[in-house]
Amino acid sequence: MLALQLLVNGVLLGGLYVLVAQSLNLIFGVMGVVNLAHGAVIALAGLFTYWFTAQTGASPLLAVPIAFVAAALAGAVGQRLLIEPVMRAGGSKSELLSLIVTFGLSYILIELALQLFGADFVSVPYLQSSWTLGSLAFGKALVVAGAFAAGMSALLYLWLNHTMSGKALLAASQSPTGAICCGIDVARVRVTAFAIGVGLAAAAGALVIVIMPVAPQTAADLNLLAFVIIALGGLGDYVGVAIAAVLLGIAQSVAGYYLGGNAEYVLPYVLLLAVMVALPGRFRRVR
Amino acid sequence: MSAALSLSGVVAGIGPLTILQGVDLEVGEGEVVVVLGANGAGKTTLLRTIAGLLAPRAGSIRLRGEEIAGRPAHRITRAGIGHVPSGRELFPRLSVGDHLELGGQVCAPARRAELRASVLEMFPVLAERLGQRAGTLSGGEQQMVAIARALMTDPRVLLLDEPSTGLAPRIVLSVFQTFPALRKQGVSILLAEQSLTLGLSAADRAYVMDHGRMVLSGTAAELAGDKRVADTYLGR
Numbered sequence: 001m002l003a004l005q006l007l008v009n010g011v012l013l014g015g016l017y018v019l020v021a022q023s024l025n026l027i028f029g030v031m032g033v034v035n036l037a038h039g040a041v042i043a044l045a046g047l048f049t050y051w052f053t054a055q056t057g058a059s060p061l062l063a064v065p066i067a068f069v070a071a072a073l074a075g076a077v078g079q080r081l082l083i084e085p086v087m088r089a090g091g092s093k094s095e096l097l098s099l100i101v102t103f104g105l106s107y108i109l110i111e112l113a114l115q116l117f118g119a120d121f122v123s124v125p126y127l128q129s130s131w132t133l134g135s136l137a138f139g140k141a142l143v144v145a146g147a148f149a150a151g152m153s154a155l156l157y158l159w160l161n162h163t164m165s166g167k168a169l170l171a172a173s174q175s176p177t178g179a180i181c182c183g184i185d186v187a188r189v190r191v192t193a194f195a196i197g198v199g200l201a202a203a204a205g206a207l208v209i210v211i212m213p214v215a216p217q218t219a220a221d222l223n224l225l226a227f228v229i230i231a232l233g234g235l236g237d238y239v240g241v242a243i244a245a246v247l248l249g250i251a252q253s254v255a256g257y258y259l260g261g262n263a264e265y266v267l268p269y270v271l272l273l274a275v276m277v278a279l280p281g282r283f284r285r286v287r
Numbered sequence: 288m289s290a291a292l293s294l295s296g297v298v299a300g301i302g303p304l305t306i307l308q309g310v311d312l313e314v315g316e317g318e319v320v321v322v323l324g325a326n327g328a329g330k331t332t333l334l335r336t337i338a339g340l341l342a343p344r345a346g347s348i349r350l351r352g353e354e355i356a357g358r359p360a361h362r363i364t365r366a367g368i369g370h371v372p373s374g375r376e377l378f379p380r381l382s383v384g385d386h387l388e389l390g391g392q393v394c395a396p397a398r399r400a401e402l403r404a405s406v407l408e409m410f411p412v413l414a415e416r417l418g419q420r421a422g423t424l425s426g427g428e429q430q431m432v433a434i435a436r437a438l439m440t441d442p443r444v445l446l447l448d449e450p451s452t453g454l455a456p457r458i459v460l461s462v463f464q465t466f467p468a469l470r471k472q473g474v475s476i477l478l479a480e481q482s483l484t485l486g487l488s489a490a491d492r493a494y495v496m497d498h499g500r501m502v503l504s505g506t507a508a509e510l511a512g513d514k515r516v517a518d519t520y521l522g523r
């Protein structure tokens with residue numbers, strides 16, 4: 001029974017991780033660039049959700065669409081004004097240059113979060129009771145956040161694989177030249193991908209703070225978490241990344257129980273090192 | 288009546304490098320024209336420039352009389368230039384059917400259905416592979432997908448960049464055998480090819496390219512008997 005409890009908790013946590021990782025994966029797939037401001041966007045959106053629920057008394061679920069739309073718009077503007085020009089001017093060094101730009105951007109966002117919300121860890125009290133099923137108890141907040149996040153990832157997957165605009169995005173990420181040969185406006189696809197990726201990261205942030213405390217400094221941990229999942233699942237591989245996210249969720253849930261709370265936080269680092277040593281090819285792009 | 292495609296004085300390059308040094312070329316309506324040239328002559332650069340993937344620095348590129356030089360590449364595709372690029376540039380994890388759909392996006396639904404039917408008639412093996420990922424196909428099948436994808440954009444002019452690369456002679460022949468049907472559908476063809484015999488066998492007219500310039504041109508029959516063609520290849 002305990003095993004089942006840990007498994008279900010892990011799967012729910014994994015549902016949230018899928019969203020955390022998939023938004024990074026989307027941007028990477030189309031732009032060929034790892035967005036180092038990813039964790040900062042999640043943390044900032046989490047802190048915004050804290051502020052929003054405290055001010056309005058509304059459900060944090062209401063913060064999800066607000067964070068998504070605001071971040072997607074900001075992402076589109078940032079992509080057009082900052083990242084695209086840098087990538088265009090960078091030639092063969094464009095990937096490195098855009099890494100530096102997003103790294104700088106992450107510091108600006110973290111500083112912004114510090115100025116707006118302070119340095120303390122905060123959390124959003126939401127659905128603090130549990131649902132019980134026989135001898136099992138499930139935290140309602142985790143169930144709702146995990147299911148909501150998994151649902152959004154599922155929508156992303158359906159959009160990518162079952163609509164023409166989604167397939168155009170996959171096409172542009174697998175061969176930009178091939179996409180142009182289909183009459184696809186690749187520049188527009190890149191803005192769309194970046195906007196949706198940043199929007200989903202913010203949506204993830206609004207859900208993360210429901211189950212764990214967040215501070216501006218959490219940005220680095222969230223970046224690492226997303227990296228580990230993408231490295232395990234395969235860059236650009238949406239199904240692989242979803243599986244890796246759920247496995248990490250289960251591993252954390254089990255490790256947290258048997259080895260104590262710290263093990264849970266160390267686990268992503270251990271896995272990252274293990275992956276780098278055992279499967280160095282994982283950090284290459286899946287084509 | 289204006290030619291399907293005409294270039295005059297086209298200069299283009301990559302970075303500081305000028306590769307095309309003022310190219311003049313014409314493809315008549317329904318014509319199959321081949322650009323022959325050794326390794327590095329500039330054939331791929333020429334086709335990429337026509338398709339808009341490289342912006343020309345000077346000169347004019349007209350599609351049925353309409354200037355297209357300098358337009359964004361995806362607009363040039365929509366204007367009627369189909370491109371089968373070197374290396375094929377397929378989407379390895381998308382299905383054959385997806386490739387056709389993506390190419391057909393630029394057309395109205397009724398026209399899309401017509402094109403799809405005619406493309407599958409031309410390459411029946413693709414009809415059996417619609418659900419298969421492009422990355423898992425054989426080289427010949429991949430080449431067919433690249434051509435089919437370009438044809439789905441309903442082009443007036445089809446650019447083919449060395450479609451023979453890596454294919455068995457029998458497969459190359461079956462690709463070239465589609466030219467008469469395409470011509471009948473009003474598609475003009477510009478083929479880039481290294482192999483003299485192969486290129487001349489498939490074309491009405493030919494140009495010979497060397498160091499980014501057209502050095503010879505004529506009907507396929509004329510050039511087949513011209514020893515200067517071979518001399519150009521050997522750098523004489």
Ligand SMILES: Nc1ncnc2c1ncn2[C@@H]1O[C@H](COP(=O)(O)OP(=O)(O)OP(=O)(O)O)[C@@H](O)[C@H]1O
Nearest residue numbers: 301304306324325326327328329330331332333481
């Ligand atoms: N990305 C690039 N950067 C620098 N030089 C390039 C680049 N691409 C091509 N070139 C150079 O431009 C010239 C023309 O190349 P291009 O690929 O157009 O020739 P090609 O006729 O298509 O050759 P092939 O038969 O080998 O395909 C060559 O000298 C080549 O070295």
Ligand SMILES: [Mg+2]
Nearest residue numbers: 330331332373
């Ligand atoms: Mg070439």
